[in-house]
Amino acid sequence: MTIQSHITGGLIFGAAFTARLILFHFSNITETLGSRIEIVTPVTSFTRLTEGLYLFENGVPPYDGGAFHQAPLLLACFQLLGYLPVIFTKLTFILTDLILAYYLTDITRMKQQLYCHFPRLKVELKTKEIDPWIVAGLYLFNPFTIASCLSKSTIIFTNLSIILGTYYSLKNNKSYGMFWIAMASYLSFYPFMLVLPTILMLINDAESKGKNIKSEIFSCAGLYAGWLSGLLLLSYFLVGSWDFLEATYGVILLLPDLTPNVGLFWYFFIEMFDQFRSFFLVVFQIHAFIFMVPVSIKLRNHPLFSMFLLSGIMAIFKSYPSIGDASLYLAFFPIYSEIIKYMRYNFLTTNIFCYCSILSPIFYHLWIYAGSGNANFFYAITLVYTIGNIILLVDATYAMFRREFDIWNPDLRNYEIIQK
């Protein structure tokens, strides 16, 4: 790490910090962004968190109101923050973003270290690999990240937990790695599908060190189960009853709240007849989780990439997605910057992201406020956004496999692979 890269890093972080701080001081930014449905969802909204906190502090069970659907530990955290001046809440969100970016640089460094022994393409020998600070900068200055941070959406804590889990798993620290993934799946339900890549990361060195793989897997799974039940027990002691399970995971799984968001679920379930609802709920939820095993199996030698892929799948197919989820998998994407040259649809996906970012607020306004559009306008843009995400993921997967094939089979480098 040269001094120059340190300076770059310092500049990036400083600029990100000041940008966020300045934007926070625009008086209404949290309310404005916090009311945008692409950015906050019923399970990550800061206004609902304040509602739940108010009820909690006045002795009313916070989950009775039906508005608050977030984990009880967030209640405890923000109750403590409530005793400090207002600036500390904003600082918490900004610092979470910065810590996330910092650990992202560490992850990039570790990945580059792990892959340094792999063969490389000729073109790659001339250029340097991506600077970890640039990766952090790409995350910090991603408009999705900034919007998510400024709206005080609590998805940022889930993202931080996932990044920390990845970091510690790459460092082969089982206890911490499993703890942070347990924390992530405790906060939102879907990071459960990241357990498999995490375990794969942890057992990567096991063969070389001669440990028994099966016992490693069992200890990882046991640790995960233990930390998760510890967190649930801690939440039980905080709110005094088990009804938080129904209010948090029940809402994520059973979708009682059909507020529009950038996901696929709400439109479908608004028009669903009751007798089919449970069937389609099962189908949609299984669809989200079904990618866990195949992706992990195929990418067992590249668990970080499967982490990226599954985070992307999570961002598209979870029940209440937001652009904060997209910012997470887009954070992982520059780490594998070497595959970008193989990707075919860069222009298309970039355009789709810009197009959707501009049109979806417009169509939402047309639908809700102007009354001259209807839900189909907004849902269509949501679908286009989903397609953009999927094209990005599929393209990245293709690029990854193609590059893998190319570096291990140099004689077949320019040949097109077809299936007979």
Add this chain to the structure above:
Amino acid sequence: MAFHKFFLIQFFAITIIICIIISQISFAQNNESIIDGFFSRGGHTNNWAVLVCTSRFWFNYRHIANTLSMYRTVKRLGIPDSNIILMLADDVACNPRNSFPATVFNNAGRYLDLYGDNVEVDYRGYEVTVENFIRVLTGRVAPDTPRSKRLLSDDRSNILVYMTGHGGNEFLKFQDAEEISSFDLADAFEQMWEKRRYHEVLFMIDTCQANTMYSQIYSPNILATGSSKLGENSYSHHMDTDIGVAVIDRFTYYNLEFLERVDMQSKATLQDLFNSYNPSFIHSTPGVRSDLFRRPLNKVLVTDFFGSVQNVELTGQQYNISNSDIGHEINISDIKMTEYHSKESPRESEKSTSKNFHLFNVNSKQSSSLPQFLIASILFGILIKLVSSII
């Protein structure tokens, strides 16, 4: 070795904290069971009254007066008009022969006008028929029947059914053209029981040979009382010479004499009411049928049937209703009970308690668990660190 010792100590610490928190939770549960007990006492939660006068014509003035007197009594003791079905077969107040138009009296002294501003007659004139009466009881009314003409009772309703008119051996005459038999009545009550339309019924009848009317009832939880037995007539009490006809029947008169001394707080029982019947005064033998009735009559309050008394019990302790009252328990006895009915002290006591009014168990257990939660979470963090260094 010192490592594992630390681990053990911390494990014990966590267990102790868990026990403390669970005991706090169970203490909260205790309070709730006491409160639940208040609401599950008694057996009925609402009261209804079906008051039927079956005879028309001017000379049956006293039957209208009987029914209106019972109407006034049950209203006075708390049953609202929405829960009373009043059936009057004739309108004597506006009868051209009434020297005191728009009034009905039950006493020659004319102290009390029963037909004041506050009378709601649900079935009037020719609407009082056997069919309508049975339809009201069983609930099988036409779909366009208004709410005021329906008996909307449920399985926790105590119903008073009072009938008066001309009757005989196991029949009661309606409107001079038809009659209801005791079997019809018994079957109507059985239909009510099968549809769980009552919790308990007090059937009171003031006619000639009244006791025969309840002889065929076979449904549970029905208490019946009648004015005269088989072969006996029931007599009117006295006549008002200015009105020109008898104004009250003897059985109803002596019932009213007892009931006028009853108010909503009264603890008088039905046994007291039935003991007050004096056959030499009533000039007939009143009867009581209690074989179908579960409870002993000396435990049944008069207001269980004639009134609508809600259960209110005062707790001995002030109830914490907001966080500002943590550890600040005042006994109710400190606020003087005798002054409670005056106008000053309710306002004072309102000022001393907080403005937030919550309808459920809101004690301060939620916020006070935060320090324990913090300790538990710190210990949890230490546990994670330890496990990471061991594994």
